Amino acid sequence: MPKPIIDPKKCNGCGECVKICPKEVFGKVKGKVVTVDENECIGCRACEVQCPKDAIKVQD
């Protein structure tokens, strides 16, 4: 199962991953962007490509 991992040290909270993910895997919780439904991930890697801080790695 693909699984996106956000590095919280790199993430600036821009929300691009929240917008681009077709499966609504990410969400904002208390002002921080986190994975809220990683089981929905289809491994498209759009988030990895879109993230301006190179903070997301999608594991296979």
Ligand code: SF4
């Ligand atoms: S796109 Fe990258 S920097 Fe922006 S909120 Fe998502 S993980 Fe953080």
Ligand code: SF4
């Ligand atoms: S790989 Fe695709 S489906 Fe998975 S979290 Fe990233 S954008 Fe969403």
